[in-house]
Each structure stands twice: as structure tokens, then as C-alpha cells.
Amino acid sequence: QQQVKQSPQSLIVQKGGISIINCAYENTAFDYFPWYQQFPGKGPALLIAIRPDVSEKKEGRFTISFNKSAKQFSLHIMDSQPGDSATYFCAARAGSRLTFGEGTQLTVNP
């Protein structure tokens, strides 16, 4: 019940395209859903986050869509750039504890 399922495992997008990563959860106690970006050999960096009382949040080229009834949320990266190539993790928080998805390795081709 603590798991967060993330897909796809890897994603290749052309420059300027839209990258979409999906996550699903079961635990209704999760109350905060952040997305993190991680480059090789570095720690994760917070990209954007959403609470379950909001269906969408946009910050620059990054948008989270949240479907509470389906227990799903997704990250959309608009106008994807080669510099966006990294591993992306969704996460969900219950209490102070974050549970991470399995990660998506995004490659944006020039």
C-alpha cells in the first residue's frame, strides 16, 4: 500500500516535444506529491509538487496533473530540451515519510 508505481521506465523525446511521466498510488494517506529531477552522481532536486486538493499545477515548462479519484498523477515537460535529460522520480508523502517511484530515465535528443 506504500508503493508508488511509475511509468515508463525510460523515455526518449525529440527536442521541443512533450515528455509525460505517470505515477499511481494506493495509499489514501498520501497528502503531498513532489517530483524530483536527478542527474548522474547528484542528489535529487525538487522540481514541482502538488497537494491532492488541486487538479493541476504549472511552473514554467513543468506541469503536474492530479487525478484524485483515479489515484494517479503525472508530470508533463513542455518544449523538452537536451538539458532536461535526467532521471525523474515521483514521490508521495504520508506523515513526514516520502515514498519514491521507480524512476524514469528521460533522454531528449537534439
Added chain:
Amino acid sequence: GAVVSQHPSRVICKSGTSVKIECRSLDFQATTMFWYRQFPKQSLMLMATSNEGSKATYEQGVEKDKFLINHASLTLSTLTVTSAHPEDSSFYICSAQPQSGAGGRDTQYFGPGTRLTVL
């Protein structure tokens, strides 16, 4: 922005030795710090949660006698891997949750990680 540092960034040690990793919140106070382990091409796995001045709470399957955590101040937590073995080789990452402000309790800020290699 909120910055978390880790030291060392990389360590290589012989089997049987102990290694200490420091995690510091540089510009905010953190009542709660977290330690994660990440194997190559895998996700982050929470090892333990530490609150300043109290004993750490370990996740199931994490040996508390092997991974000693001390959170002595609002800006410093340490992880000591005791009697390290090759299977302990991994990327160890800490995070810190601000006491207030800087996103408040919602946000965990992650350190850059420490690569441990045990020969």
C-alpha cells in the same frame, strides 16, 4: 534557496572499517533529517528518519547497529556505517526538512550524495 551539503562526496574504504558521513543544512534549521540509500539505476530507499535530540527511527530491514545515526543539532546529522562490507557500497543521500519557512514542512531538500565504495 535551501542548501544541504554532504561530506565526503566520495569515500573508498577497506572491508571492516567504519565510515562517517556528515549531512548539514547550511541556511536553515532542520528538525528532521532523512537518510536514503540508492543503488545504481534504482530508486531512493529510505533508511531512517532522525529528529534532533532523539533516537533515529529505522525502516524495516535496516540494521540500526550497522548504520548509526546521530542528529546532534538542528543543522547536522551523521551516518556511520560500521564494519563496512562490499555489499554496503552504495550512494547515500541525506535530506533535511526545514523547521519553518523555506517551503515549511512540505519540502525535503536533498544533499548531493556520498558514494561509498567498500573494497
